[in-house]
Amino acid sequence: MSDLISSAAVLGAGGLAVASLVASITVLAADPLPPDTTYRPLPTRPFSAVKADDEAQKPKVMQRQSGLLNERYDLANRPIAGVMMSGGKKPVQGGVRVKLAGGATWDGLGKLSPDEIRQRNLLPEGFKPLPHVKHATGGQVFPTLQIDEINRLEQRDLRRFDVDFDLPDHVTPEFPPPIFLTTHGELGDVSRGQLLSIRNFYEIMNGIVTPVQMEGLRLLLTPFPQEEFNITEDRKVALPSLGVACLDCHSNFHTNAAFHLTPDIRPQAARFRLDTVSLRGMFNQQIHGSKRSLRSIEDFTEFEQRTAYFNGDHVSAARKGVNLPDRASQVAMMAQMQNIIDFPPAPKLDPVGHLDPMRATPQELAGEKLFMGKARCAQCHIPQTGFMDQQMHDLKLERFYKVGSTRNDFAEMPDGPIKTFTLRGIKDSPPYLHDGRLMTLADTVEFFNLVLQLKLNPPEKDQLVAYLLTL
Known part of the structure; x- marks a missing residue:
């Protein structure tokens, strides 16, 4: 048995004016927690x-x-061949697992503006906050x-x-x-x-x-x-x-x-x-x-x-x-x-967080160049300071979708400012983002490629993942 509690959310031109959060929130009788x-x-x-x-x-x-x-998501078990987490007991999952809306492609999506993606409702559901x-x-x-x-x-x-x-x-x-x-x-x-x-x-x-x-x-x-x-x-x-x-x-x-x-x-x-x-x-x-x-x-x-x-x-x-x-x-x-817990070893990195060209592969080195440049990762994930910047940032993902709908009793609201997490040892830490909405590193590359409008091509995305696996 459940009680249906309705409230209204009003969208303003410049953002969200919330009168009383979100329509049609179902609260189970065993958990009598009104939404307000x-x-x-x-x-x-x-x-x-x-x-x-x-x-x-x-x-x-x-x-x-x-x-x-x-x-x-595609939640199949498809590890990257030969790539293990730092303890050597578990393989790292590979490939993009976020599903696209019917008919969409990653390349085509990357060419659209945030307004076009929002108006056509094309933002992948897996990029939205996870309930x-x-x-x-x-x-x-x-x-x-x-x-x-x-x-x-x-x-x-x-x-x-x-x-x-x-x-x-x-x-x-x-x-x-x-x-x-x-x-x-x-x-x-x-x-x-x-x-x-x-x-x-x-x-x-x-x-x-x-x-x-x-x-x-x-x-x-x-x-x-x-x-x-x-x-x-x-x-x-x-x-x-x-x-x-x-x-x-x-x-x-x-x-x-x-x-x-x-x-x-x-x-x-x-x-x-x-x-x-x-x-x-x-x-x-x-x-x-x-x-x-x-x-x-x-x-x-x-x-x-x-x-x-x-x-x-x-x-x-x-x-x-x-x-x-x-x-x-x-x-x-x-x-x-x-304060004495260290990152896992990263044998291909030098003491200031850059790849050693004598140890890294050409693909990894190409990924590092993208990380520092076109992909804009190093603007927040600074190698010399532990691949973070001690700041909070708002990606404003709500540019890409209509805020205010409810999924599984969760009101999809803007994320707001979130702190920069370190990327050292990142292959050991799936799922990704603060709410675990992304299953693989390939998903995170696609996410930031879209959100930051980077226009990376498929080889560049692969190079970036290869680099992240070295950290």
């Missing part, structure tokens, strides 16, 4: 009834998301590999009863990912092929990190209450839960493609999906959070525990058991550990 509220309402139904409804609705919820994904698997509810969703391994190691259950992870394993990062340290480059992967958890971290890292870093690591691996994983009656796990740990999403300080909704926007329908970012190279980053522009890893760590764990609702946090780490004796130690 700031705070999450307290549960009004017994946990057993909500759980039973959620479980009954789950097949339809997953079928709806699967339909959207298959409409937008959460259950957008009206939102919350953390973990991939099966992470769920199973944490259950094996800690007997702690990260499996939700209302939704499952929605992307196939082959378009997600290697699991578990390797760990590289700035303090011990000679050791290579220090994870020993294992997923760090509260049960094994001391044995794995003892003698490698300092006491301060070890304490920071312990805190990063300690589960604390989170909006969907806690002891209250509105949780989304079958049994009362200790919560989640920072490294449940940032597996081995990288990413496992777990996702949730940004805590920084209201109403619910406008909150965009947020893919877990890697923590590699944190020592070189001075801006944190896709939207929040937090200026230190300490600020970010503290903010995550206080509000982001609870979908940005500190009122809910107080009720469920917020963890308030001490800035001096705990947050600082967590930051010390995060």
Whole structure:
């Protein structure tokens, strides 16, 4: 049973004037969250009834998301021959996976103006923001590999009863990912092929990190209450839960493609999906959070525990058991550990981030030339500063499509300014963009070729992908 809540969005000539967000937003009865509220309402139904409804609705919820994904993408398992992620256990997927509208071609699309693409409704659906698997509810969703391994190691259950992870394993990062340290480059992967958890971290890292870093690591691996994983009656796990740990999403300080909704926007329908970012190279980053522009890893760590764990609702946090780490004796130690996580080796790059012509292929060198020039990548992804610029940028994708429609309860709103993410080790971090809407590096090249009107030809696109794989 569902309630239909209607509101109106009004388009203005210069952008969007929102009276009350988006028409025809369906809110499931098990998740009574009106689209215009700031705070999450307290549960009004017994946990057993909500759980039973959620479980009954789950097949339809997953079928709806699967339909959207298959409409937008080719999700076949087609790796690039001989190209592996940094741990050597998982191949990198190749080819453009975003589907074009009927009759369109990438070359033809690249010749059209943004106005022509918008008026003819030709922007590929896969280039638009990607909805959460259950957008009206939102919350953390973990991939099966992470769920199973944490259950094996800690007997702690990260499996939700209302939704499952929605992307196939082959378009997600290697699991578990390797760990590289700035303090011990000679050791290579220090994870020993294992997923760090509260049960094994001391044995794995003892003698490698300092006491301060070890304490920071312990805190990063300690589960604390989170909006969907806690002891209250509105949780989304079958049994009362200790919560989640920072490294449940940032597996081995990288990413496992777990996702949730940004805590920084209201109403619910406008909150965009947020893919877990890697923590590699944190020592070189001075801006944190896709939207929040937090200026230190300490600020970010503290903010995550206080509000982001609870979908940005500190009122809910107080009720469920917020963890308030001490800035001096705990947050600082967590930051010390995060700041020694290095990028994976890139043997073809010199010390300032340029290809060594003695090691790179002609195709890779041609890709680097495009990266620095015609493709305009280096304007934001500066090699000398870790392939980022410590800034936020608005690509204004809404130039290419009519803003305001709703897909799977998600209001397709402008992305707005998003921070520049590093490209070092980028082959290890699918899916791409802040919400994981692009499955491969070839997709990202097509995306930026269109959005920035670069007019790259097919050989140039291939050269650019070849270069990105060296980073």
